Amino acid sequence: MLKSCDELTQEIFALQVLNFINPNLENPDFDDPNSDGSLNKQKIKDFANKSRLTPQEFLNALDLVPRDELTTIEHRSDGEDFEKPLKLFSRVDSKNLIEIETAYIRYRSKNKLYEKGKAELKAFLMPPVQELTEEQKEAQNQRFLKEEYQRLQLRGFVLGSTIFYDLIRSNYKVVNLAFVEKFMTNFKPEVFEDDKRSVEFHLASSKKVIKKDVFLAFKELFIEKYIEKAQLKKLSETEWIEYWQNIKNSSEK
Numbered sequence: 001m002l003k004s005c006d007e008l009t010q011e012i013f014a015l016q017v018l019n020f021i022n023p024n025l026e027n028p029d030f031d032d033p034n035s036d037g038s039l040n041k042q043k044i045k046d047f048a049n050k051s052r053l054t055p056q057e058f059l060n061a062l063d064l065v066p067r068d069e070l071t072t073i074e075h076r077s078d079g080e081d082f083e084k085p086l087k088l089f090s091r092v093d094s095k096n097l098i099e100i101e102t103a104y105i106r107y108r109s110k111n112k113l114y115e116k117g118k119a120e121l122k123a124f125l126m127p128p129v130q131e132l133t134e135e136q137k138e139a140q141n142q143r144f145l146k147e148e149y150q151r152l153q154l155r156g157f158v159l160g161s162t163i164f165y166d167l168i169r170s171n172y173k174v175v176n177l178a179f180v181e182k183f184m185t186n187f188k189p190e191v192f193e194d195d196k197r198s199v200e201f202h203l204a205s206s207k208k209v210i211k212k213d214v215f216l217a218f219k220e221l222f223i224e225k226y227i228e229k230a231q232l233k234k235l236s237e238t239e240w241i242e243y244w245q246n247i248k249n250s251s252e253k
Contacts, residue, residue, distance in 0.1 A: 002051035002058065013055045014044040020062050023091045040092040047097045053104065061104035062088065070103035141248075142241065149240045152233055157224065165219040167244065168226065170251050179225075183218055 002013065018041060027035035051058065064070045071083035086103050089096045132140065148158045158164065190211055227233060235243060 002048040002053055002055055005048070005055065009055065010045050010048045011041075013048055013058070014041045016055075016059060017044045017062065017097075018092070020059070021088065021090065021092060043092050043094055044097070047094060047101075051101055053101055057104065057108075058101065061100050061107075064104070064107065065100060070100065070107055072099055072103055141245075145241045145244055146237060149237050152227070156233075158227070161220040161223040162216065164223045164226075164244070167247050167251060171247075179222075180218075183221055187214060187217060188212065189214065 002010065005013070018037075023040060025035075025037045025040065028037035029035045030037050030041060032038060053061070061070060065086055065088040068085040070086045072086045073081050074084045075081055086099060088100070144160060144163070148160050148164075152158050232240060232243065
């Protein structure tokens with residue numbers, strides 16, 4: 001704080017404040033102790049000896065005054081209080097310096113509350129992601145396998161092809177080139193889907209283009225054929241879960 005600063009720091013601070021306020025000095029000779037320059041500088045140093053702000057904080061406060069970001073509390077005749085933008089005098093005035101200090105402390109307090117509130121809101125809306133425990137991971141895996149089993153039985157396919165592919169990938173050291181060649185021959189990077197829509201009283205028909213990822217398409221086909229060849233659809237739910245759990249355990253060894 002300014003009141004704890006040494007003489008040199010307060011001297012520099014006083015000159016900085018004078019430079020900011022830029023009062024109209026008749027005699028700016030600081031070597032003359034009786035000049036208005038020296039007297040104004042001493043006013044600032046007297047203020048600094050009691051100030052609760054740091055030198056930089058007060059200089060920041062001076063910068064906020066012309067922006068109308070510092071306010072003073074005024075009292076109406078009806079007893080109500082209201083905030084009014086603080087004005088910076090064009091002369092060094094001890095009362096004005098104290099008003100600026102008080103206004104900045106209030107501004108700083110409100111700003112801290114705002115920042116705290118913003119941080120709390122962010123923490124509420126975006127809570128930190130907590131690492132799942134081993135039990136939670138296992139429960140999540142069990143739920144995934146059950147959902148995929150039910151989907152396979154009801155709809156004839158699975159959606160987690162990439163996960164299943166990653167599980168069995170380590171068991172395939174040799175690739176069936178015929179399978180890959182057939183896939184590449186039949187693969188279409190773009191497919192067209194009919195999209196009919198009514199425009200006023202006319203029925204318009206257009207083609208919706210869907211781009212396909214070649215590697216994802218390969219994984220989907222690979223898992224589809226893998227499930228068919230291993231006849232996994234015939235398994236019970238318990239057998240299905242045990243099957244993939246065993247593959248997962250073997251791949252982790």
